[in-house]
Amino acid sequence: MVSEASQQPLAARRGYRPSVTAVVGLSLVALLLVWLGINFYKTPSDFIQIFLIGFTLGALYALIALGYTLVYGILELINFAHGDVFMLGSMMAVTVVGTSLFDLHQGQAWYVLWPLLIVALLICMAFCGGLNVTVELIAYRRLRHAPRLAPLITAIAASFILQNVGLAWKGPNYVQTASVLPTGNVFATHGVTYTWEKLIVLIVTTPVLLLLVWLVQRTRQGKAMRATAQDRDAAAMMGINVNRTISFTFLIAGALAGVAGLLYALYAGSVRFDQGFQLGLIAFTAAVFGGIGNLPGAVLGAVLIGLIQAFNEGLSWHAPGSDWTQSIVFALLILILVFRPEGLLGERTPEGG
């Protein structure tokens, strides 16, 4: 099994000899920090610039990762289709932002741009939320009591189907988004520039995350969600409509994917039918990294993954480069699952994951 020592609180570890895996893991982290330090020393302005990019990416990933974590928390199901719901959300965003009805273009006055963007955001959220609920209704609900692998297989199937819906909708090539966000600098000092695009991602993401925390922690519906996640049968006995609660969870997860879809479409500038699979897996890794089922963990994991990706692709001194991003993220996923399946903030369960 995984090193026993690493799972105990720090105080209790005193007196134990550190296990081999802990030493290997910690030295890997130390090596990473040294690498980052040398890069920072060599090119400080680049480093901070890349840090800002990574943080923005991380905020985007957090929205998707939360969708995985919410669904996993309540159904213990890896919703493979989630990434593709996000992809369809970004396609919806491209369509909505590009309509002549909205007439959005670069350099528009803020009192025109913002209300329209909020309308677009609501459309995307409603679309993705509805889509996610439909996926649950068709692909997962019948299989509530089936062996665990059955809904996992239908999740993959749903993912492929949605991906092909995207393919049929927008074709096999990249679709360009109308560039509507202001592109000026928020600040530019010492060679570090922070553009409005990046800030807007954070401006949208932060309230959404706070709203989610409020929803789960403070509302009646959130309480029902937490109760269903803990014990479905007991929750049903307490008068909670379990199916409706699960549908609601999928709705929320889908709405978050819709927000991410719109932001991604505007920030990245182009969307394609297969982006959902790649980004979905990255976001899933983030969710596992933070501890799946744990909301703050998903955000933390997503920001870390965003930073790792940005550092890998942006830094100049001995960085593997974008060819290897996918491999690094997956290698990280495997290492986490093997050495610390409960993630950074998760709780350990006896079944070893």
Next chain:
Amino acid sequence: MASVARSDIDTAGLQSRALRWSIGGVLLLIAVAAEHGFGSLDISTFYFLAVFAIIYVPPWESVPYVGRYARATIAIIIAFTYPFFWDKLFTVPIFGAFPSVSTGVVMLVFIMMAVGLKIVVGYAGLLDLGYVAFYAIGAYVAAWFASVQFPHANVHFGAVGVGQNVPGFHISIWLLLIAAGFLTAMVGVVIGLPTLRLRGDYLAIVTLGFGEILPQIARNSDNFFGTGFNLTNGPNGITPIDSPGFFGVNYLTGSGTFWTSERLFYWTGLLLLLFTIFCSVRLRDSRLGRAWIAIREDETAAAAMGVPLMRTKTWAYASGAFFGGIAGAYYASFKSATFPGDFFFNISVFILCMVILGGMGNIWGVIFGGAFLAYLDQEGLADSGAWLNTHLHVNIEVPKYEFGIFGVILLVVMLFRPEGLIPSTRRAAEFHEGVSEEYLYDIQHEGN
């Protein structure tokens, strides 16, 4: 226990006698009706259905001693003689002609992979979403040691039809098939040891991760980690790869009008498939196979009965990987090329789809599922798409949506017939009555 296993072997998924007779009769009626309706059918339709009826309808399993081999023997004879009559068969409505012999080779390879994956998914119940990694390793083993990829070496050993002064490694494909199998099995063990103690869905994700990492390594290793060493030739792939051969007959050229290249590849593929099926069935009925099924049905109970979980699971993983590696090496040699683009996640799901469509525990089911889906992939979708476009006056590129169609197949099968089209009786019972997926002691689920 023994009696359950016995009936699982003998009547594997075959329905009651009355049902079989009626299915046979209905098929015959369909054939008669179809001949009038479509006009593309001829006397070969009746031969085809007659052979099907001979395999399917009589209660062969009740004939003592030889009865249980009858169906398999007839099927093998038909498979071996297929290259002689495939072009004389009728045209199937909507789908068009029967698959050609070279399509048959691809089908055989994919059936072989499906049978290999079935050991992991069907017997041991471990969902492997990265099976394509084993296919990739097998393919690259063949590519490295039977091509001009490493021009500084000049090693020849048993390769047929390769000049002595051609640079690179040129090892006999027969040896490479074995080497690929064992190397892939070893990789399977290496991947499996740290990951197999994870719970089912996490294991699926980890295998998916390996399935994504290996092709990326293949794609990026034309400059191996910056050393300038060209390991895989990057996205351009390695081509050409030597063909197998024996007694001076090279498979690429063939010999005369009888031993054509296609037929040689087809028959060899069939032999490899039969070997795979034989191993698979014998493994299932062995002590190890019974341990796999025990783990699939209830891991906790199996452990309590003294089944070593890790070792048994690792064996399942290694044996599944073994056949994936052989199939990959053979396919690379047949295509005479290997590209990183061949090893996407799609292919893992494609093979998984074969296993699930046909029926997870049943060998006939997997053969049927593999043959049908590989045929759809190679010819069927294009043909049926063309039929659809001409008859419904639409313009849909059906092959473009191949994986969407596979997704629909997976979804429909999983929702309405999770045990597959031709299930094993045992597996069907598990899906309908449920097996113990709940854990004996589980903090999160306490009280369930």
